[in-house]
Amino acid sequence: MSTGGHDQSSSSGFHRRAFLKGSGAAAAATALVAQPVMGAESDQETPIVGPGMHKLVLSVNGQDCPVEIEPRTTLMEVLRYQLNLSGCKPVSNQGVTGGSTVWVDGKTVSASTTLAITCAGKKIRTVESLGGDQPDAVVQAFVHHDGMQCGFCTPGFVVAVRAFLDKHPNATEADIRAGLNGNLCRCGTYANVIQAALEVVKGGGNG
Numbered sequence: 001m002s003t004g005g006h007d008q009s010s011s012s013g014f015h016r017r018a019f020l021k022g023s024g025a026a027a028a029a030t031a032l033v034a035q036p037v038m039g040a041e042s043d044q045e046t047p048i049v050g051p052g053m054h055k056l057v058l059s060v061n062g063q064d065c066p067v068e069i070e071p072r073t074t075l076m077e078v079l080r081y082q083l084n085l086s087g088c089k090p091v092s093n094q095g096v097t098g099g100s101t102v103w104v105d106g107k108t109v110s111a112s113t114t115l116a117i118t119c120a121g122k123k124i125r126t127v128e129s130l131g132g133d134q135p136d137a138v139v140q141a142f143v144h145h146d147g148m149q150c151g152f153c154t155p156g157f158v159v160a161v162r163a164f165l166d167k168h169p170n171a172t173e174a175d176i177r178a179g180l181n182g183n184l185c186r187c188g189t190y191a192n193v194i195q196a197a198l199e200v201v202k203g204g205g206n207g
């Protein structure tokens with residue numbers, strides 16, 4: 001049948017409306033197939049927790065610390081506000097300054113962008129582990145070289161320097177500058193921080 005003088009069938013005999021109906025059904029079928037597969041994978045790999053409070057034990061600086069948190073709680077919030085480990089600084093909630101740098105299972109991470117719940121069963125280490133009666137060589141070098149002004153970025157820098165020199169004990173100044181480029185200091189104490197790190201390299205205080 002002709003509609004308004006325009007035949008909707010193509011010369012090949014393929015009907016445009018039939019094509020649109022067919023392609024729409026195909027797209028819907030694709031979506032229906034794709035979604036359950038993704039859901040099945042996440043169901044297997046990600047246990048559902050919350051939205052209420054959740055109890056877990058975090059291993060922090062060698063101690064088991066029972067905490068009760070909402071699943072959305074960051075590691076920084078737990079360290080500072082539940083465990084009173086205030087060396088971890090809330091400079092940014094996007095992890096762009098390095099102010100909340102801590103170790104989790106030996107790797108440096110931003111505690112501001114790490115959910116505490118993902119750290120269960122892992123070993124967390126903070127800047128406080130470098131203090132005590134015999135402070136780590138990096139801490140002492142920061143004191144010698146006055147590697148701080150307001151001090152807000154300093155704990156993150158101390159962790160970053162310690163972690164970098166653990167992996168690169170013979171680092172050059174250029175290495176150190178590159179290795180610390182994830183940490184920002186708004187007071188601009190970079191020169192003194194670099195000198196502190198170089199003192200540790202020269203003094204053999206690594207490891």
Ligand code: FES
Pocket residue numbers: 147148149150151152153154184185186187188189
């Ligand atoms: S010493 Fe103030 S931000 Fe670094």
